[in-house]
Amino acid sequence: MARFITIEGGEGAGKSTAQQFLASKLISMGLSVTLTREPGGTPLAEELRQTLLNPHGEVPVEMAELLLLFAARAQHIAEVIKPALDRGEWVICDRFTDATYAYQGGARGMSVEVITQLEKMVQGALQPHQVILLDLPPEVGLERARARGELDRFEREPMAFYERVRSGYLGRVRTMPDRYTVIDASQDLQGVEDQLECVAQGWLAE
Numbered sequence: 001m002a003r004f005i006t007i008e009g010g011e012g013a014g015k016s017t018a019q020q021f022l023a024s025k026l027i028s029m030g031l032s033v034t035l036t037r038e039p040g041g042t043p044l045a046e047e048l049r050q051t052l053l054n055p056h057g058e059v060p061v062e063m064a065e066l067l068l069l070f071a072a073r074a075q076h077i078a079e080v081i082k083p084a085l086d087r088g089e090w091v092i093c094d095r096f097t098d099a100t101y102a103y104q105g106g107a108r109g110m111s112v113e114v115i116t117q118l119e120k121m122v123q124g125a126l127q128p129h130q131v132i133l134l135d136l137p138p139e140v141g142l143e144r145a146r147a148r149g150e151l152d153r154f155e156r157e158p159m160a161f162y163e164r165v166r167s168g169y170l171g172r173v174r175t176m177p178d179r180y181t182v183i184d185a186s187q188d189l190q191g192v193e194d195q196l197e198c199v200a201q202g203w204l205a206e
């Protein structure tokens, strides 16, 4: 049965590595998997990603940022996520709307009601079956992100912004615990992969 899984966390939490690891486990169990990411996942949505992450030039106002994220999401859902789920594949997406609640809602302080309205308009009933949250202190994650090279527009935000992102995610975990699997991303890679493996086994046993 098709499943929509999303991976969330602050900067440098190891989302892409976790995504690759989960995909290899699911593929080895004989499942078809689509890997994708947000913002992005289609040519148009990737163009919007460039605009959103560009640290130079005109800075989008908060509402423009939010609408660009949902514009990219609408395109991504229609062109990639829904077709893959309709084909019976598993979709593992690096970030989705939980990131909007954590970054634009929690960290930028935008109205949660507005985000919820856009979520309903753009997604209809589509929600992740499970969200993997790779949780770690922002100073550890930003250190890793800085080691990767030039920082994007979000990575240049102050530490307090990232504390609010983290609290935003953890606040959602408290209100909807069944939706999330929280993994301590400050442990070593083997520890994270062991937990991911258990999670994947659990899905297949369902």
Ligand code: TMP
Residues within 6 Å of the ligand: 011, 015, 038, 039, 053, 069, 094, 095, 096, 097, 098, 099, 100, 101, 103, 104, 154, 155
């Ligand atoms: P990435 O670092 O995971 O590639 O994501 C790009 C940035 O986009 C990251 O700093 C978080 C930000 N973002 C939001 O602010 N809101 C969103 O809804 C999404 C999907 C990403």
